[in-house]
Amino acid sequence: MLQLYGNTRSRATRCLWMLEEIGQPYELIERSTRADDLQTPDYLRLNPNARIPTLVDGDLVLWESMAINLYLAQKFDGPMHCGPEIAGLASQWSIWAMLEMDGLLLDLLMHRALLAEFARDPSHAERAELLLARPLRILNDALAARTYLAGDGFTVADLNVASILAWGRIARLDLSACPHIARWLGECLARPAYARMRALSGRS
Ligand SMILES: N[C@@H](CCC(=O)N[C@@H](CS)C(=O)NCC(=O)O)C(=O)O
CATH class of the missing domain: 3.40.30.10 (Glutaredoxin)
Incomplete structure:
Protein backbone atom coordinates (compact mmCIF):
# COMPACT_ATOMS: atom_id res chain seq x y z
CA MET A 1 0.00 0.00 0.00
CA MET A 80 -6.06 12.09 -12.79
CA HIS A 81 -3.98 9.92 -15.13
CA CYS A 82 -1.94 11.93 -17.61
CA GLY A 83 0.09 11.35 -20.74
CA PRO A 84 3.34 13.08 -21.74
CA GLU A 85 1.86 16.40 -22.92
CA ILE A 86 -0.11 16.99 -19.73
CA ALA A 87 2.82 15.71 -17.64
CA GLY A 88 5.13 18.17 -19.41
CA LEU A 89 2.80 21.12 -18.82
CA ALA A 90 2.16 20.00 -15.23
CA SER A 91 5.93 19.84 -14.56
CA GLN A 92 6.33 23.31 -16.05
CA TRP A 93 3.60 24.83 -13.89
CA SER A 94 4.64 22.91 -10.75
CA ILE A 95 8.32 23.88 -10.95
CA TRP A 96 7.35 27.45 -11.81
CA ALA A 97 4.94 27.69 -8.87
CA MET A 98 7.54 26.31 -6.45
CA LEU A 99 10.20 28.74 -7.68
CA GLU A 100 8.03 31.83 -8.14
CA MET A 101 5.38 31.56 -5.43
CA ASP A 102 5.93 28.90 -2.74
CA GLY A 103 8.53 30.82 -0.69
CA LEU A 104 6.73 34.15 -1.01
CA LEU A 105 3.40 32.63 -0.01
CA LEU A 106 5.05 31.01 3.00
CA ASP A 107 6.44 34.42 4.02
CA LEU A 108 2.99 35.95 3.64
CA LEU A 109 1.41 33.12 5.62
CA MET A 110 3.95 33.36 8.44
CA HIS A 111 3.73 37.13 8.82
CA ARG A 112 -0.04 37.40 8.37
CA ALA A 113 -1.28 34.30 10.20
CA LEU A 114 1.09 31.72 11.65
CA LEU A 115 3.68 33.57 13.71
CA ALA A 116 2.75 34.85 17.13
CA GLU A 117 1.46 38.45 16.86
CA PHE A 118 4.62 39.92 18.39
CA ALA A 119 6.87 38.15 15.85
CA ARG A 120 4.95 39.25 12.74
CA ASP A 121 6.56 41.91 10.56
CA PRO A 122 4.08 43.64 8.23
CA SER A 123 6.94 44.71 5.95
CA HIS A 124 7.69 41.03 5.17
CA ALA A 125 4.06 40.46 4.22
CA GLU A 126 4.00 43.61 2.09
CA ARG A 127 7.21 42.63 0.29
CA ALA A 128 5.87 39.12 -0.39
CA GLU A 129 2.60 40.48 -1.79
CA LEU A 130 4.50 42.96 -3.97
CA LEU A 131 6.76 40.24 -5.39
CA LEU A 132 3.83 37.88 -5.93
CA ALA A 133 2.15 40.40 -8.26
CA ARG A 134 4.23 39.32 -11.27
CA PRO A 135 3.69 35.53 -11.09
CA LEU A 136 0.03 36.14 -10.24
CA ARG A 137 -0.35 38.24 -13.37
CA ILE A 138 1.22 35.47 -15.47
CA LEU A 139 -1.09 32.84 -13.96
CA ASN A 140 -4.13 35.09 -14.32
CA ASP A 141 -3.33 35.70 -18.02
CA ALA A 142 -2.96 31.94 -18.60
CA LEU A 143 -6.32 31.28 -16.97
CA ALA A 144 -8.04 34.08 -18.92
CA ALA A 145 -7.63 31.99 -22.05
CA ARG A 146 -8.50 28.57 -20.62
CA THR A 147 -10.56 26.94 -17.89
CA TYR A 148 -7.72 24.75 -16.56
CA LEU A 149 -3.94 24.97 -16.80
CA ALA A 150 -3.39 21.90 -19.00
CA GLY A 151 -5.90 19.95 -21.06
CA ASP A 152 -9.68 20.31 -20.97
CA GLY A 153 -10.29 19.24 -17.38
CA PHE A 154 -8.77 19.40 -13.90
CA THR A 155 -5.29 17.81 -13.88
CA VAL A 156 -2.29 17.49 -11.61
CA ALA A 157 -1.12 20.86 -13.03
CA ASP A 158 -4.14 22.53 -11.41
CA LEU A 159 -3.86 20.49 -8.23
CA ASN A 160 -0.18 21.31 -7.68
CA VAL A 161 -0.48 25.04 -8.35
CA ALA A 162 -3.79 25.41 -6.46
CA SER A 163 -2.37 23.53 -3.47
CA ILE A 164 0.39 26.15 -3.23
CA LEU A 165 -2.02 29.07 -3.73
CA ALA A 166 -4.36 27.67 -1.07
CA TRP A 167 -1.97 29.23 1.48
CA GLY A 168 -3.05 32.58 0.07
CA ARG A 169 -6.56 32.06 1.41
CA ILE A 170 -5.30 31.80 4.98
CA ALA A 171 -2.83 34.65 4.39
CA ARG A 172 -5.54 36.98 3.00
CA LEU A 173 -3.77 37.27 -0.38
CA ASP A 174 -5.51 39.97 -2.39
CA LEU A 175 -6.78 38.41 -5.63
CA SER A 176 -9.01 41.33 -6.63
CA ALA A 177 -6.76 42.07 -9.64
CA CYS A 178 -6.80 38.40 -10.66
CA PRO A 179 -10.43 37.40 -11.35
CA HIS A 180 -9.43 34.40 -13.46
CA ILE A 181 -7.28 32.96 -10.65
CA ALA A 182 -10.09 33.60 -8.17
CA ARG A 183 -12.57 31.70 -10.38
CA TRP A 184 -10.18 28.79 -11.03
CA LEU A 185 -8.95 28.53 -7.42
CA GLY A 186 -12.54 28.51 -6.18
CA GLU A 187 -13.33 25.60 -8.53
CA CYS A 188 -10.20 23.64 -7.56
CA LEU A 189 -10.75 24.06 -3.81
CA ALA A 190 -14.43 23.10 -4.15
CA ARG A 191 -13.51 19.57 -5.27
CA PRO A 192 -14.81 16.75 -3.05
CA ALA A 193 -11.29 15.28 -2.76
CA TYR A 194 -10.02 18.60 -1.35
N1 LIG B 1 10.02 21.54 -1.27
C1 LIG B 1 9.61 20.58 -0.28
C2 LIG B 1 9.48 21.32 1.04
C3 LIG B 1 9.24 20.36 2.19
C4 LIG B 1 9.19 21.12 3.51
O1 LIG B 1 9.87 22.15 3.71
N2 LIG B 1 8.38 20.60 4.45
C5 LIG B 1 8.28 21.21 5.75
C6 LIG B 1 6.86 21.06 6.29
S1 LIG B 1 5.70 21.99 5.30
C7 LIG B 1 9.21 20.49 6.70
O2 LIG B 1 9.35 19.29 6.63
N3 LIG B 1 9.84 21.23 7.61
C8 LIG B 1 10.72 20.66 8.60
C9 LIG B 1 12.01 21.38 8.69
O3 LIG B 1 12.28 22.24 7.83
O4 LIG B 1 12.76 21.12 9.63
C10 LIG B 1 8.29 19.93 -0.70
O5 LIG B 1 7.51 20.59 -1.39
O6 LIG B 1 8.06 18.75 -0.38
Whole structure:
Protein backbone atom coordinates (compact mmCIF):
# COMPACT_ATOMS: atom_id res chain seq x y z
CA MET A 1 0.00 0.00 0.00
CA LEU A 2 1.15 3.58 -0.66
CA GLN A 3 2.58 5.21 2.46
CA LEU A 4 2.81 8.96 2.95
CA TYR A 5 4.92 10.39 5.76
CA GLY A 6 3.69 13.77 6.93
CA ASN A 7 0.81 15.47 8.65
CA THR A 8 -2.31 17.44 7.83
CA ARG A 9 -0.80 20.84 8.69
CA SER A 10 2.10 20.80 6.24
CA ARG A 11 3.00 20.52 2.56
CA ALA A 12 1.97 16.86 2.89
CA THR A 13 -1.61 18.13 2.41
CA ARG A 14 -0.74 18.66 -1.26
CA CYS A 15 -0.08 14.92 -1.62
CA LEU A 16 -3.01 13.93 0.58
CA TRP A 17 -5.27 15.90 -1.76
CA MET A 18 -3.78 13.98 -4.73
CA LEU A 19 -4.16 10.64 -2.94
CA GLU A 20 -7.82 11.48 -2.29
CA GLU A 21 -8.26 12.36 -5.99
CA ILE A 22 -6.79 9.09 -7.28
CA GLY A 23 -8.68 6.95 -4.78
CA GLN A 24 -5.89 4.42 -4.18
CA PRO A 25 -5.60 2.94 -0.69
CA TYR A 26 -2.90 4.69 1.30
CA GLU A 27 -1.59 5.02 4.82
CA LEU A 28 -0.66 8.36 6.39
CA ILE A 29 2.30 7.82 8.69
CA GLU A 30 2.23 10.78 11.06
CA ARG A 31 5.43 12.82 11.27
CA SER A 32 5.47 16.29 12.73
CA THR A 33 8.02 18.89 11.61
CA ARG A 34 9.90 18.55 14.91
CA ALA A 35 13.54 17.50 14.71
CA ASP A 36 12.96 14.51 17.00
CA ASP A 37 10.41 13.17 14.47
CA LEU A 38 12.50 13.79 11.34
CA GLN A 39 16.16 13.72 12.41
CA THR A 40 16.10 9.99 13.09
CA PRO A 41 18.30 7.43 11.27
CA ASP A 42 15.22 5.60 9.93
CA TYR A 43 13.55 8.72 8.54
CA LEU A 44 16.80 10.21 7.20
CA ARG A 45 17.30 7.02 5.19
CA LEU A 46 13.99 7.81 3.45
CA ASN A 47 14.47 11.54 3.18
CA PRO A 48 17.94 12.96 3.81
CA ASN A 49 16.43 16.47 3.88
CA ALA A 50 14.60 15.62 7.13
CA ARG A 51 11.43 17.15 5.66
CA ILE A 52 7.90 16.03 4.93
CA PRO A 53 6.22 14.76 2.80
CA THR A 54 7.85 11.49 1.69
CA LEU A 55 6.03 8.82 -0.33
CA VAL A 56 6.93 5.14 -0.22
CA ASP A 57 5.52 2.93 -3.00
CA GLY A 58 7.13 -0.50 -2.69
CA ASP A 59 10.82 -0.03 -3.43
CA LEU A 60 10.37 3.54 -4.60
CA VAL A 61 10.95 6.37 -2.15
CA LEU A 62 10.07 9.88 -3.34
CA TRP A 63 10.31 13.29 -1.72
CA GLU A 64 9.27 16.77 -2.90
CA SER A 65 5.50 17.25 -2.85
CA MET A 66 5.23 18.26 -6.53
CA ALA A 67 7.29 15.27 -7.72
CA ILE A 68 5.18 12.90 -5.63
CA ASN A 69 1.98 14.20 -7.24
CA LEU A 70 3.41 14.07 -10.77
CA TYR A 71 4.42 10.46 -10.14
CA LEU A 72 0.98 9.49 -8.80
CA ALA A 73 -0.72 11.10 -11.81
CA GLN A 74 1.36 9.07 -14.23
CA LYS A 75 1.29 5.79 -12.33
CA PHE A 76 -2.42 5.24 -11.76
CA ASP A 77 -5.25 4.97 -14.27
CA GLY A 78 -8.35 7.03 -13.59
CA PRO A 79 -9.41 10.66 -13.96
CA MET A 80 -6.06 12.09 -12.79
CA HIS A 81 -3.98 9.92 -15.13
CA CYS A 82 -1.94 11.93 -17.61
CA GLY A 83 0.09 11.35 -20.74
CA PRO A 84 3.34 13.08 -21.74
CA GLU A 85 1.86 16.40 -22.92
CA ILE A 86 -0.11 16.99 -19.73
CA ALA A 87 2.82 15.71 -17.64
CA GLY A 88 5.13 18.17 -19.41
CA LEU A 89 2.80 21.12 -18.82
CA ALA A 90 2.16 20.00 -15.23
CA SER A 91 5.93 19.84 -14.56
CA GLN A 92 6.33 23.31 -16.05
CA TRP A 93 3.60 24.83 -13.89
CA SER A 94 4.64 22.91 -10.75
CA ILE A 95 8.32 23.88 -10.95
CA TRP A 96 7.35 27.45 -11.81
CA ALA A 97 4.94 27.69 -8.87
CA MET A 98 7.54 26.31 -6.45
CA LEU A 99 10.20 28.74 -7.68
CA GLU A 100 8.03 31.83 -8.14
CA MET A 101 5.38 31.56 -5.43
CA ASP A 102 5.93 28.90 -2.74
CA GLY A 103 8.53 30.82 -0.69
CA LEU A 104 6.73 34.15 -1.01
CA LEU A 105 3.40 32.63 -0.01
CA LEU A 106 5.05 31.01 3.00
CA ASP A 107 6.44 34.42 4.02
CA LEU A 108 2.99 35.95 3.64
CA LEU A 109 1.41 33.12 5.62
CA MET A 110 3.95 33.36 8.44
CA HIS A 111 3.73 37.13 8.82
CA ARG A 112 -0.04 37.40 8.37
CA ALA A 113 -1.28 34.30 10.20
CA LEU A 114 1.09 31.72 11.65
CA LEU A 115 3.68 33.57 13.71
CA ALA A 116 2.75 34.85 17.13
CA GLU A 117 1.46 38.45 16.86
CA PHE A 118 4.62 39.92 18.39
CA ALA A 119 6.87 38.15 15.85
CA ARG A 120 4.95 39.25 12.74
CA ASP A 121 6.56 41.91 10.56
CA PRO A 122 4.08 43.64 8.23
CA SER A 123 6.94 44.71 5.95
CA HIS A 124 7.69 41.03 5.17
CA ALA A 125 4.06 40.46 4.22
CA GLU A 126 4.00 43.61 2.09
CA ARG A 127 7.21 42.63 0.29
CA ALA A 128 5.87 39.12 -0.39
CA GLU A 129 2.60 40.48 -1.79
CA LEU A 130 4.50 42.96 -3.97
CA LEU A 131 6.76 40.24 -5.39
CA LEU A 132 3.83 37.88 -5.93
CA ALA A 133 2.15 40.40 -8.26
CA ARG A 134 4.23 39.32 -11.27
CA PRO A 135 3.69 35.53 -11.09
CA LEU A 136 0.03 36.14 -10.24
CA ARG A 137 -0.35 38.24 -13.37
CA ILE A 138 1.22 35.47 -15.47
CA LEU A 139 -1.09 32.84 -13.96
CA ASN A 140 -4.13 35.09 -14.32
CA ASP A 141 -3.33 35.70 -18.02
CA ALA A 142 -2.96 31.94 -18.60
CA LEU A 143 -6.32 31.28 -16.97
CA ALA A 144 -8.04 34.08 -18.92
CA ALA A 145 -7.63 31.99 -22.05
CA ARG A 146 -8.50 28.57 -20.62
CA THR A 147 -10.56 26.94 -17.89
CA TYR A 148 -7.72 24.75 -16.56
CA LEU A 149 -3.94 24.97 -16.80
CA ALA A 150 -3.39 21.90 -19.00
CA GLY A 151 -5.90 19.95 -21.06
CA ASP A 152 -9.68 20.31 -20.97
CA GLY A 153 -10.29 19.24 -17.38
CA PHE A 154 -8.77 19.40 -13.90
CA THR A 155 -5.29 17.81 -13.88
CA VAL A 156 -2.29 17.49 -11.61
CA ALA A 157 -1.12 20.86 -13.03
CA ASP A 158 -4.14 22.53 -11.41
CA LEU A 159 -3.86 20.49 -8.23
CA ASN A 160 -0.18 21.31 -7.68
CA VAL A 161 -0.48 25.04 -8.35
CA ALA A 162 -3.79 25.41 -6.46
CA SER A 163 -2.37 23.53 -3.47
CA ILE A 164 0.39 26.15 -3.23
CA LEU A 165 -2.02 29.07 -3.73
CA ALA A 166 -4.36 27.67 -1.07
CA TRP A 167 -1.97 29.23 1.48
CA GLY A 168 -3.05 32.58 0.07
CA ARG A 169 -6.56 32.06 1.41
CA ILE A 170 -5.30 31.80 4.98
CA ALA A 171 -2.83 34.65 4.39
CA ARG A 172 -5.54 36.98 3.00
CA LEU A 173 -3.77 37.27 -0.38
CA ASP A 174 -5.51 39.97 -2.39
CA LEU A 175 -6.78 38.41 -5.63
CA SER A 176 -9.01 41.33 -6.63
CA ALA A 177 -6.76 42.07 -9.64
CA CYS A 178 -6.80 38.40 -10.66
CA PRO A 179 -10.43 37.40 -11.35
CA HIS A 180 -9.43 34.40 -13.46
CA ILE A 181 -7.28 32.96 -10.65
CA ALA A 182 -10.09 33.60 -8.17
CA ARG A 183 -12.57 31.70 -10.38
CA TRP A 184 -10.18 28.79 -11.03
CA LEU A 185 -8.95 28.53 -7.42
CA GLY A 186 -12.54 28.51 -6.18
CA GLU A 187 -13.33 25.60 -8.53
CA CYS A 188 -10.20 23.64 -7.56
CA LEU A 189 -10.75 24.06 -3.81
CA ALA A 190 -14.43 23.10 -4.15
CA ARG A 191 -13.51 19.57 -5.27
CA PRO A 192 -14.81 16.75 -3.05
CA ALA A 193 -11.29 15.28 -2.76
CA TYR A 194 -10.02 18.60 -1.35
CA ALA A 195 -12.83 18.55 1.23
CA ARG A 196 -11.93 14.94 2.15
CA MET A 197 -8.31 15.98 2.63
CA ARG A 198 -9.38 18.87 4.88
CA ALA A 199 -11.65 16.56 6.86
CA LEU A 200 -8.61 14.41 7.73
CA SER A 201 -7.46 17.20 10.02
CA GLY A 202 -10.93 18.01 11.27
CA ARG A 203 -11.15 21.16 9.09
CA SER A 204 -14.11 21.67 6.78
N1 LIG B 1 10.02 21.54 -1.27
C1 LIG B 1 9.61 20.58 -0.28
C2 LIG B 1 9.48 21.32 1.04
C3 LIG B 1 9.24 20.36 2.19
C4 LIG B 1 9.19 21.12 3.51
O1 LIG B 1 9.87 22.15 3.71
N2 LIG B 1 8.38 20.60 4.45
C5 LIG B 1 8.28 21.21 5.75
C6 LIG B 1 6.86 21.06 6.29
S1 LIG B 1 5.70 21.99 5.30
C7 LIG B 1 9.21 20.49 6.70
O2 LIG B 1 9.35 19.29 6.63
N3 LIG B 1 9.84 21.23 7.61
C8 LIG B 1 10.72 20.66 8.60
C9 LIG B 1 12.01 21.38 8.69
O3 LIG B 1 12.28 22.24 7.83
O4 LIG B 1 12.76 21.12 9.63
C10 LIG B 1 8.29 19.93 -0.70
O5 LIG B 1 7.51 20.59 -1.39
O6 LIG B 1 8.06 18.75 -0.38
